[in-house]
Amino acid sequence: MRxxxxxxxxxxxxxxxxxxPVAMIxxxxxxxxxxxxxxxxxxxxKSVLVFATEGLEPTPENEDNIHLIPFDMSADNALTTAxxxxxxxxxxxxxxxxxxxxxxxxxxxxxxxxxxxxxxxTEERRSSILTYAVDLYASDLNQSPDAxxxxxxFLDKSGYYALAREDAANNHQPKDRQLDFYGGLRWRFxxxxxxxxxxxxxxxxxxxxxxxxxxxxxxxxxxxxxxxxCEWHHNITAxxxxxxxxxxxxxNPGSTYDIETFHWHxxxxxxxxxxxxxxxxxxxxxxxx
Numbered sequence: 001m002r003x004x005x006x007x008x009x010x011x012x013x014x015x016x017x018x019x020x021p022v023a024m025i026x027x028x029x030x031x032x033x034x035x036x037x038x039x040x041x042x043x044x045x046k047s048v049l050v051f052a053t054e055g056l057e058p059t060p061e062n063e064d065n066i067h068l069i070p071f072d073m074s075a076d077n078a079l080t081t082a083x084x085x086x087x088x089x090x091x092x093x094x095x096x097x098x099x100x101x102x103x104x105x106x107x108x109x110x111x112x113x114x115x116x117x118x119x120x121x122t123e124e125r126r127s128s129i130l131t132y133a134v135d136l137y138a139s140d141l142n143q144s145p146d147a148x149x150x151x152x153x154f155l156d157k158s159g160y161y162a163l164a165r166e167d168a169a170n171n172h173q174p175k176d177r178q179l180d181f182y183g184g185l186r187w188r189f190x191x192x193x194x195x196x197x198x199x200x201x202x203x204x205x206x207x208x209x210x211x212x213x214x215x216x217x218x219x220x221x222x223x224x225x226x227x228x229x230c231e232w233h234h235n236i237t238a239x240x241x242x243x244x245x246x247x248x249x250x251x252n253p254g255s256t257y258d259i260e261t262f263h264w265h266x267x268x269x270x271x272x273x274x275x276x277x278x279x280x281x282x283x284x285x286x287x288x289x
Contacts, residue, residue, distance in 0.1 A: 002068045006082070009049070009069045010089050016047040016067050017086070021205070023116050024086060027052035028073050031148055031247060032101040034058050039103045042063060044113030045096070046265040050084050054267060080214050087208040092116045098275075099244050101148060103175035104131075104204075106238035107285035110273045118205065120288050121236055128225040129205035131238045132160075134282055135184035136270055137246035147262065155241070157268040157280055159183050165226075178198035179229035185245045192255040193245075204240060219221045237275050241270065269284035 001016075003009040009016075016022065023045040027033055032076075037048055038060060051071035058068075071082060083097050098104065106117055106129075121129060136153045138144035139265065144152070160183030164174035181201040186193050202218040203225055213221045220226055228236040246262060249255045270276070277283050 001064075001066075003070070005070050006051075006085060007038045010068060010085065013067055014089070015210075016049065017076055017090040017093055019046050020090070021045055021096060021118055022086070023048045024083060025050050025100060026071075026073055026079060026082060026097065027056050027100045027123050028244075029100065029247075030056055031088065032150070033046070033065060034241070035150065036098070036100045036102060036171065037066060040096075040098075043104060043109060044115050046115075049086065051078075060116065065176040073225055075262045077216065079288065080216055083214045087212050087214070090208045090220050091210050092208065094122075094205065094207050098204060098240055100241070101243040101247065102133075104238060105241055105274050105277055105283070106285060107236060107274055107278060107288060114205075114287070117236065117270075117288070121195065122207070124230065126230060126233060127207040127209070127234055128220070128227075129202040129236055130228045131202050132181060132238050132282055133184075133242045133244070134198075134202045134239045134277070135186070136241050136243045137185065139223070139263055139267075140267075141250065141259075147250045148243045153270040153272075154243075154263065155183050156188070156264075156266055159187055159267045160282070175223070177229060178223075180226060185249065188262075188264070189249060189255065189259065190243045192249060192258070205238060215219075229286070233287060234289050236286065237283045237286070239283045241277075248251070 025036055025039045040048055049067045053073055056072050057173055093262050130168050134155055136155055138149035139152045140149050158221050162179040162181045166172040166176040180199050183200055184197060186198045188197045190198055249259055
């Protein structure tokens with residue numbers, strides 16, 4: 001379905017938020033919009049909300065599950081405005097957000113739906129799932145000058161690390177069960193990445209509740225949502241395999257001429273399956289077998 005704007009969707013599209021999980025795809029440019037939508041539909045999301053600047057709207061194959069919402073992604077606070085509006089309208093529903101040319105993978109996603117995963121996670125008394133934005137990039141920038149290639153996508157197989165997340169309101173003591181994660185292109189080309197955008201962790205899968213708000217740094221105002229696991233054992237984590245940083249580095253005039261290739265000795269061809277990501281330690285199943 002197509003809507004006039006976000007307010008129109010919140011007025012007429014409430015049925016799309018009646019049952020989750022619901023995916024929100026924030027479209028920043030025309031790159032791989034259709035493949036992003038189809039990937040998430042195949043994972044089992046009940047509805048896919050596509051926030052796109054006018055002129056970038058895709059032509060959906062399944063009008064019943066896809067909801068096109070004209071939205072200016074270049075506006076200040078576009079991310080938090082879009083996501084927090086849906087949180088407020090859908091209390092109790094599991095939500096997910098990503099950008100175009102980003103693809104969610106979770107343990108055993110080839111044989112289990114995203115609904116099955118969040119149902120298990122809910123039984124573990126958890127309302128959020130930590131996800132890592134794993135950078136993808138084309139192997140040959142001469143053939144793919146925008147750094148995007150689904151057929152020849154590569155990722156870094158090492159170079160990831162975590163630091164304690166300090167609590168500025170508590171003498172900069174480490175926060176309980178919270179870490180800042182780094183790696184990928186944001187680490188290797190950090191001179192081109194503002195420091196506040198170098199983290200790769202997001203709480204991209206979560207259950208909406210009254211008063212919950214996403215902050216610009218991909219954390220929530222409820223600190224328990226920002227934890228990587230519960231207190232008694234490890235939980236599921238997931239990965240968002242993303243071309244977003246690679247295409248930004250090649251689009252930005254300040255970095256494009258400094259980068260002839262993203263390939264290095266720790267590059268590995270992306271196999272588009274969850275087992276590779278688990279083998280590399282980029283996500284884990286927790287107690288879900």
